[in-house]
Amino acid sequence: MPVPRIETLETLLLVDHHCHGLVRRELDRMEFERIMTEADHPGLPGASFFDSQLGFALRRYCAPVLDLPVHAQPDDYLARRAELGADEVMARMLRAAGIVDFCVDTGFAPERLTSSTELAAAAGGRGNDVVRLEPLAEQVALDIVTGQVGVAHFPDLVRARLAARAAARGPASSGSASSGSASAGSSGDRAGGAGNVDVVGVKSVAAYRVGLELPAERPTDRVVIAAVRSWVGRLRAGAPIRLADPVLHSFLIWSAADLALPIQIHTGFGDTDLHLSRANPLLLTDLLRALAPTGSAVLLLHCYPFQREAGYLAQVFPHVYVDVGLATHNVGRASSSVLAEALELAPFGKLLFSTDAFALAELYLLGARLFRRALGVFLAEGIADGDWTVADADRVALMVGADNARRVYNLAEKPVAGAEAEAAAAEAAVEKPRAAARARGRATSATTKPRGTAKSSTAKAAAAKAAVVKPAVVEPTPEEADEEKATGAKAAAAKRPAGAAGGRTSAKRAPAKKPGPAKPATGKPPARRSSAPEQQPARGESRGDPPQEEPAAKPRPARPARAKPPRTG
Numbered sequence: 395m396p397v398p399r400i401e402t403l404e405t406l407l408l409v410d411h412h413c414h415g416l417v418r419r420e421l422d423r424m425e426f427e428r429i430m431t432e433a434d435h436p437g438l439p440g441a442s443f444f445d446s447q448l449g450f451a452l453r454r455y456c457a458p459v460l461d462l463p464v465h466a467q468p469d470d471y472l473a474r475r476a477e478l479g480a481d482e483v484m485a486r487m488l489r490a491a492g493i494v495d496f497c498v499d500t501g502f503a504p505e506r507l508t509s510s511t512e513l514a515a516a517a518g519g520r521g522n523d524v525v526r527l528e529p530l531a532e533q534v535a536l537d538i539v540t541g542q543v544g545v546a547h548f549p550d551l552v553r554a555r556l557a558a559r560a561a562a563r564g565p566a567s568s569g570s571a572s573s574g575s576a577s578a579g580s581s582g583d584r585a586g587g588a589g590n591v592d593v594v595g596v597k598s599v600a601a602y603r604v605g606l607e608l609p610a611e612r613p614t615d616r617v618v619i620a621a622v623r624s625w626v627g628r629l630r631a632g633a634p635i636r637l638a639d640p641v642l643h644s645f646l647i648w649s650a651a652d653l654a655l656p657i658q659i660h661t662g663f664g665d666t667d668l669h670l671s672r673a674n675p676l677l678l679t680d681l682l683r684a685l686a687p688t689g690s691a692v693l694l695l696h697c698y699p700f701q702r703e704a705g706y707l708a709q710v711f712p713h714v715y716v717d718v719g720l721a722t723h724n725v726g727r728a729s730s731s732v733l734a735e736a737l738e739l740a741p742f743g744k745l746l747f748s749t750d751a752f753a754l755a756e757l758y759l760l761g762a763r764l765f766r767r768a769l770g771v772f773l774a775e776g777i778a779d780g781d782w783t784v785a786d787a788d789r790v791a792l793m794v795g796a797d798n799a800r801r802v803y804n805l806a807e808k809p810v811a812g813a814e815a816e817a818a819a820a821e822a823a824v825e826k827p828r829a830a831a832r833a834r835g836r837a838t839s840a841t842t843k844p845r846g847t848a849k850s851s852t853a854k855a856a857a858a859k860a861a862v863v864k865p866a867v868v869e870p871t872p873e874e875a876d877e878e879k880a881t882g883a884k885a886a887a888a889k890r891p892a893g894a895a896g897g898r899t900s901a902k903r904a905p906a907k908k909p910g911p912a913k914p915a916t917g918k919p920p921a922r923r924s925s926a927p928e929q930q931p932a933r934g935e936s937r938g939d940p941p942q943e944e945p946a947a948k949p950r951p952a953r954p955a956r957a958k959p960p961r962t963g
């Protein structure tokens with residue numbers, strides 16, 4: 395029987411609907427290993443986190459991107475990483491990942507991370523922001539504690555500030571976004587580009603704070619104010635500034651629903667702040683049922699090991715979606731079964747791709763590479779058994795890899811100029827460094843294709859077709875090719891000469907260009923968790939969460955210092 399190939403999946407430019415910024419300073423092995431996992435400690439001697447599904451996947455898929463042999467040893471990998479520098483590693487990983495749209499959760503930044511604009515610039519893609527709800531409410535609580543506003547204003551202030559953030563969405567019908575010019579929840583074809591970032595959704599970390607058994611019904615302002623009064627009392631008694639009240643988490647989610655914003659909710663595993671038994675998405679059932687009439691999309695993030703439960707919720711509720719980001723790179727070669735379990739019940743139009751990459755550029759590559767592999771295995775098996783057609787598999791690949799997210803977040807369908815040539819260059823870099831240099835040269839010398847021009851349905855169709863034929867994956871090694879022949883997931887791009895797709899390219903990024911401003915000091919000695927936990931780029935979702943970007947309506951007087959990110963609770 396011929397081996398089925400899902401060429402569409404292997405060449406598709408992905409939409410990453412949930413991810414984070416990257417650390418741009420050098421990391422020693424202890425720091426690197428800490429970020430690799432959800433643990434809050436580095437690998438112990440004899441139990442390195444490199445000896446894990448993630449570690450093995452990293453050595454296999456990331457080493458060639460840094461011109462190393464597949465399966466290079468960890469110390470060799472980290473030495474090469476340091477030699478290239480964080481910015482070069484970021485650029486290589488992002489280009490090789492083949493991601494064209496980034497929806498970046500900007501709410502957790504224990505140290506300076508790349509912004510969505512900087513990520514997009516490095517990848518040749520587009521950046522969008524996702525606003526984390528809890529820091530926004532914590533900022534209002536701070537204003538109450540410092541006497542700037544009264545407790546009774548909390549509900550209105552939260553709603554107003556959230557609406558102001560949501561207003562940073564592109565205009566409903568223009569071809570280029572202009573932040574702040576449209577009302578919240580506007581719809582239409584938005585074309586946010588690097589440097590012109592749209593807010594496309596919100597994110598709740600209630601799972602980390604109180605668990606997911608939240609009040610289903612919308613809390614009244616009176617109930618919210620009573621909860622805030624109690625919270626402020628604790629703050630004035632010296633408690634850390636950390637929202638953890640089921641009523642207030644529910645209020646925030648309802649406030650986002652009122653603005654018709656897509657709502658991301660962390661579910662399933664995470665760092666040690668979490669009590670996993672309280673992160674089962676089934677605990678959200680009553681709230682999801684109550685939210686259904688609002689029409690706001692609810693996106694269950696990560697879900698592991700509850701991907702089957704999440705798949706069920708995605709099937710029975712029209713507004714519920716699911717992803718298995720974070721789990722994908724953590725479980726490594728087991729990602730095929732995790733994804734398949736989510737898709738046992740979830741309709742194919744309800745699963746979204748995400749990496750949940752945080753701090754390490756490698757996690758973007760691994761999230762994308764393992765996703766392509768996992769979905770490829772899932773689809774190829776159906777074809778091989780004669781249960782599904784290749785055409786249907788191609789359609790599912792497009793849906794899950796990009797189109798579902800574009801629909802939910804109302805993202806423009808336009809391909810990003812330059813991404814194609816960059817992806818070709820990155821692909822070539824894996825096997826042929828010289829060819830890669832030539833391909834990069836083509837990428838930077840070719841004619842720029844302006845963004846925001848594909849407005850007609852014909853142009854959109856052409857854009858979608860173009861997206862299908864772009865190489866976007868790391869070329870498999872011979873061993874990979876053998877393995878993937880068995881699954882039907884061999885990269886179609888491997889058949890294409892490097893740079894062959896460079897006809898529609900861009901001069902958007904010169905190789906020497908360093909994306910973004912302010913780079914954290916690279917010569918800084920690595921901070922140790924025990925002495926400076928707030929400087930550690932710990933992998934996680936909640937922890938204290940000093941808000942990275944807060945609406946500042948007016949100058950504020952001196953206020954109590956924020957508590958250091960707590961490790962638990």
Ligand SMILES: [Zn+2]
Pocket residue numbers: 412413414499750935
């Ligand atoms: Zn995340």
